[in-house]
Amino acid sequence: MDAETMKLLAAGLAMGFGAIGPGIGVGLVGLGALQALGRNPEARGPIMTNMILAIAFAEAVAIYALVVAVVLIFVA
Amino acid sequence: MPKRRFLGCSFPVLIVLVVVVLALTVISILSGALGQALLGDMGLPDWITVGRPHVQLPADGIFHISGFTVTNTLLASWVSIIVLVALAWAVTRRIKLIPSRLQSLLEFAIEWMLNLCVDVAGEKNGRRFFPVITTIFLFVLFNAWLGLIPGFGSILIGGTEGHQVHLLRGANTDINMPLALAIVSFIFVEYFGLRSGGGLRYLKKFINVGQFFRGAGQLIRGKVRAGVVGVGMGAIDIFVGLLEGLSEMVRIVSFTFRLFGNMTGGEILILMMFFLAPWVLAIPFYGLELLVGLVQAIVFAGLTLVFATIAVTPHEEAH
Numbered sequence: 001m002d003a004e005t006m007k008l009l010a011a012g013l014a015m016g017f018g019a020i021g022p023g024i025g026v027g028l029v030g031l032g033a034l035q036a037l038g039r040n041p042e043a044r045g046p047i048m049t050n051m052i053l054a055i056a057f058a059e060a061v062a063i064y065a066l067v068v069a070v071v072l073i074f075v076a
Numbered sequence: 077m078p079k080r081r082f083l084g085c086s087f088p089v090l091i092v093l094v095v096v097v098l099a100l101t102v103i104s105i106l107s108g109a110l111g112q113a114l115l116g117d118m119g120l121p122d123w124i125t126v127g128r129p130h131v132q133l134p135a136d137g138i139f140h141i142s143g144f145t146v147t148n149t150l151l152a153s154w155v156s157i158i159v160l161v162a163l164a165w166a167v168t169r170r171i172k173l174i175p176s177r178l179q180s181l182l183e184f185a186i187e188w189m190l191n192l193c194v195d196v197a198g199e200k201n202g203r204r205f206f207p208v209i210t211t212i213f214l215f216v217l218f219n220a221w222l223g224l225i226p227g228f229g230s231i232l233i234g235g236t237e238g239h240q241v242h243l244l245r246g247a248n249t250d251i252n253m254p255l256a257l258a259i260v261s262f263i264f265v266e267y268f269g270l271r272s273g274g275g276l277r278y279l280k281k282f283i284n285v286g287q288f289f290r291g292a293g294q295l296i297r298g299k300v301r302a303g304v305v306g307v308g309m310g311a312i313d314i315f316v317g318l319l320e321g322l323s324e325m326v327r328i329v330s331f332t333f334r335l336f337g338n339m340t341g342g343e344i345l346i347l348m349m350f351f352l353a354p355w356v357l358a359i360p361f362y363g364l365e366l367l368v369g370l371v372q373a374i375v376f377a378g379l380t381l382v383f384a385t386i387a388v389t390p391h392e393e394a395h
Contacts, residue, residue: 049192053382056375060330063337070344074131 011072018065025058101356108353126354129347133340135250136241138233148242149250152228156218156247189213192378197385205384208264212257213377219247220339220369224362248339248372251332258331261380262324269387278387282324284317285310327383331376338372 001009033051037044079086105111107124135147167179175183189210194202222228223246231243247253269278280286291306342365349357 046195049195049378052371052374053378056334056371056379060334060337063334063341066341067333067337070133070340074133 007072007076011069014072015065015069018068019062022058022062025061026055029054029058104353104355104357108357109351110353126351129351131344131347135245138241138243147250148245149247149253152223152244153219153247153253155244156215156222159222160214160218185214186210189377193381196378196381201385201388205268205381208260209377209381212261212380213373216248216257216335216376217369217373219253220373221366222246223248223343224365224369246339246343248335249343251336254332254335255328257335257376258328261331261376262328264380265384265387266324268384272388273390282317282321284313287313331379335372335376338368342368
């Protein structure tokens, strides 16, 4: 397998494996937010704001994996 | 009885709209890569078929100002600065007690940000943090959204290296701009942390050697058990302090890559969708890009606000 093929394969694996954790993480954040919203619909404002922040934290890790994949394909 | 209206249009207008949308869908599928793969070479004219997308990660230079290369992303950030300043000037030129439409739109945005700052940081700190946080939010938002205006990336111009480059490119896709904003936010957080309650108290969070030296002193004075416990806990304290300092530094990297990755990923995604089927596949992803631009602006400003609030809150002793 030459270098070009390995780079493409590595990019695919990087993004694929890198999206498992954040996917589960974002789902868990959503679960917590929806449960809290169900218990206390009046606290909608703070719950939604904090949910967006927590989702951004969890998604940042997936974005790191995306950056690695993009660098592998287009730069390296 | 009023005439029946579908989505606000009368029936003939609706038929015309449906036909136009269907025609555009068919043409876009034919001219993109999907159609070319399914139906082979149909001899469509050059201006309809879509060429291979060319993704460029580093920004292209446009002209030089005495040795400093001005890139197309820098030009786009200047454009968004000009747009923001012009908007603010146009609204406050004749500011009224009963606001006009543009004024009430801007008042809505400013009031929303002020409520967010005061909710997270408390009344006094919220007002102190408000200018920088709102600037970061509006700058990131306009950088992201101006890049979505049709025609923004279409102007081609001869670049510094000779080949044709885009005149304007979304400023968030160049890694230097998110890096600059992350450094600004870091300096902002550290400045307010050092200013509240004196510099030494803030630095004690990271260099936490008090317990360690107390334990060493007790050992020297002969109280072995208390001394050993003190030294042990002190070592853990020093380690935790160093880790907190490291996580402050890593925040710069994480802010940079979160904004850069989201924006560049969105740009590449839309590029690929244009390659596959120019008009019909790109529209849902356009909507996604609008949402992602707004969410990333909120996240950048909101996270800076949260970290600044943590920095000025007095550290409660847990032990």
